[in-house]
Amino acid sequence: MPEQVLSLNGLSKRFGSVVANDDVSLTLRRGEVLALLGENGAGKTTLMNMLFGHYLPDAGTIDVSDEAGRMRPLQLGHPQAALAAGIGMVHQHFTLAENISALDNITLGSEPLLALRRDRKAARAKIEGIIEKSGLKAPLSIPVGRLSVGERQRVEILKALYRDARVLVLDEPTAVLTPQEADTLFENIKAMTNEGLSVIFISHKLREVLAFSDRIAVLRHGVKVGELETSAADEKAIARMMVGAETPKVSRERMAAGAPVMQLKGVSVVGRSKRDTLQCVDLEVRAHEILGIAGISGNGQNALAQVISGLAVPTAGAIHIVDSEISKPTPQAMVSAGVGRIPEDRHREGIVGAMTVAENMVIERLGDMQVQSRGLLRRDAIQSNAKKLAKEYDVRGPGVTAPSRLLSGGNIQKLILARVFEHAPKLILANQPTRGLDMGAAAEVGRRLLEARERGAGVVLISEDLDEILGLADRIVVIRDGQLTETESHDRERIGLMMAGEAA
Numbered sequence: 252m253p254e255q256v257l258s259l260n261g262l263s264k265r266f267g268s269v270v271a272n273d274d275v276s277l278t279l280r281r282g283e284v285l286a287l288l289g290e291n292g293a294g295k296t297t298l299m300n301m302l303f304g305h306y307l308p309d310a311g312t313i314d315v316s317d318e319a320g321r322m323r324p325l326q327l328g329h330p331q332a333a334l335a336a337g338i339g340m341v342h343q344h345f346t347l348a349e350n351i352s353a354l355d356n357i358t359l360g361s362e363p364l365l366a367l368r369r370d371r372k373a374a375r376a377k378i379e380g381i382i383e384k385s386g387l388k389a390p391l392s393i394p395v396g397r398l399s400v401g402e403r404q405r406v407e408i409l410k411a412l413y414r415d416a417r418v419l420v421l422d423e424p425t426a427v428l429t430p431q432e433a434d435t436l437f438e439n440i441k442a443m444t445n446e447g448l449s450v451i452f453i454s455h456k457l458r459e460v461l462a463f464s465d466r467i468a469v470l471r472h473g474v475k476v477g478e479l480e481t482s483a484a485d486e487k488a489i490a491r492m493m494v495g496a497e498t499p500k501v502s503r504e505r506m507a508a509g510a511p512v513m514q515l516k517g518v519s520v521v522g523r524s525k526r527d528t529l530q531c532v533d534l535e536v537r538a539h540e541i542l543g544i545a546g547i548s549g550n551g552q553n554a555l556a557q558v559i560s561g562l563a564v565p566t567a568g569a570i571h572i573v574d575s576e577i578s579k580p581t582p583q584a585m586v587s588a589g590v591g592r593i594p595e596d597r598h599r600e601g602i603v604g605a606m607t608v609a610e611n612m613v614i615e616r617l618g619d620m621q622v623q624s625r626g627l628l629r630r631d632a633i634q635s636n637a638k639k640l641a642k643e644y645d646v647r648g649p650g651v652t653a654p655s656r657l658l659s660g661g662n663i664q665k666l667i668l669a670r671v672f673e674h675a676p677k678l679i680l681a682n683q684p685t686r687g688l689d690m691g692a693a694a695e696v697g698r699r700l701l702e703a704r705e706r707g708a709g710v711v712l713i714s715e716d717l718d719e720i721l722g723l724a725d726r727i728v729v730i731r732d733g734q735l736t737e738t739e740s741h742d743r744e745r746i747g748l749m750m751a752g753e754a755a
């Protein structure tokens with residue numbers, strides 16, 4: 252029996268009326284990979300935040316082994332104590348400072364500034380050593396704001412490893428990675444566990460949970476409802492544990508496409524990097540149609556999404572939305588033309604975390620008469636609108652007057668869905684819409700997109716999840732190096748090869 256490195260004992264935490272964790276106990280062994288599962292809002296992040304000292308539990312204790320392997324009580328509510336005890340956490344949302352380099356981000360806070368300057372070379376050497384061992388590659392010298400999501404994620408992990416973490420907590424580490432990147436990441440993690448690292452990771456992707464964990468623990472409504480060895484688990488059993496029942500499959504009917512709702516003609520975008528570049532693309536989306544854009548991240552999806560949402564102005568080409576040409580694209584012009592947007596990074600682009608749930612639900616139409624009158628926001632109308640939408644779209648959490656940053660990841664996405672679908676947009680841009688969502692919530696997004704399609708909307712679905720595209724799209728276009736290629740094929744492998752640029 253390998254030695255224990257961590258023991259959570261009867262942890263409870265409530266936020267007002269929400270019981271986020273209720274008497275949760277959990278142990279972790281040396282070299283073990285434990286997957287922590289549960290629906291959106293089940294309390295996974297809260298539990299890990301107590302381990303890391305971000306939240307003070309209402310009840311319970313935590314023991315961590317010291318370097319000699321003796322279990323010692325952890326001082327609760329102190330991130331510094333958790334760090335010193337060898338606990339590293341990579342958060343669900345990025346925490347890096349965007350204007351400074353990865354190197355500075357990684358070393359920031361772990362050494363006094365003066366020492367930092369003196370030991371820069373040593374720091375860099377240590378990081379390069381970790382990169383070598385782990386394979387977690389990222390540019391170290393340019394500002395983090397210019398890195399791709401995948402690179403940022405690797406920098407977050409490097410930062411934890413740089414601080415000599417013995418227990419590494421990863422909150423949805425692969426939500427932003429391609430399947431290939433995710434597999435590589437887990438292979439690296441497995442290699443590190445051979446050197447004694449213990450890992451807890453949170454994920455909604457059962458495939459990777461089954462492939463890479465040793466043990467599985469499941470939370471439901473804040474309570475630990477099950478724990479089992481991965482070798483004894485299968486998808487159905489876990490799904491049942493998580494939701495108490497199996498999730499229904501989304502069914503999709505054939506439908507004849509209508510008139511075009513979006514046309515891009517020879518659109519080019521010149522960007523700083525590949526992900527921000529489009530090379531003279533033509534694209535048409537019709538009413539009653541879901542167009543899937545498949546591709547490995549960083550191949551121009553970002554530029555395409557920005558064009559459709561009015562955030563990037565093409566250097567060449569024309570954009571038509573429904574009947575009108577958009578000569579001066581701005582986000583407002585696109586919304587007015589009938590575009591609804593589910594952004595890729597819901598935290599950075601989807602919501603304003605400090606504003607209330609209710610305010611976020613109307614944020615894209617602050618000029619509306621229902622929302623304001625003579626420049627004053629109509630609080631009552633905004634709140635009753637929010638209550639109605641929260642009910643209809645099942646947005647759960649601390650209530651519509653709470654700041655939206657307090658919602659769990661899945662509930663933030665439901666908030667955005669409510670905002671977008673409420674106005675029956677003619678064109679919906681869905682950029683990685685189910686990233687980080689549990690099965691139930693992901694199925695809900697699929698159902699809503701199909702509903703919109705039935706109603707007559709056209710949908711551009713950008714996703715790295717090929718299964719999602721195969722399940723929802725009427726037509727599939729592969730994006731690679733800023734260029735689009737339509738494919739008749741709905742064959743997984745063939746499209747995968749096209750994404751990798753290995754077949755025309």
Ligand SMILES: Nc1ncnc2c1ncn2[C@@H]1O[C@H](COP(=O)(O)OP(=O)(O)OP(=O)(O)O)[C@@H](O)[C@H]1O
Nearest residue numbers: 266271291292293294295296297648657659660661
């Ligand atoms: N600081 C907070 N204040 C109020 N409520 C909170 C706070 N943090 C979390 N909650 C609530 O506690 C519950 C558990 O949230 P938590 O973030 O732990 O869920 P999760 O399992 O990580 O979900 P997801 O898979 O969506 O990330 C949710 O209902 C959430 O709204």
Ligand SMILES: [Mg+2]
Nearest residue numbers: 295296343660
């Ligand atoms: Mg979470």
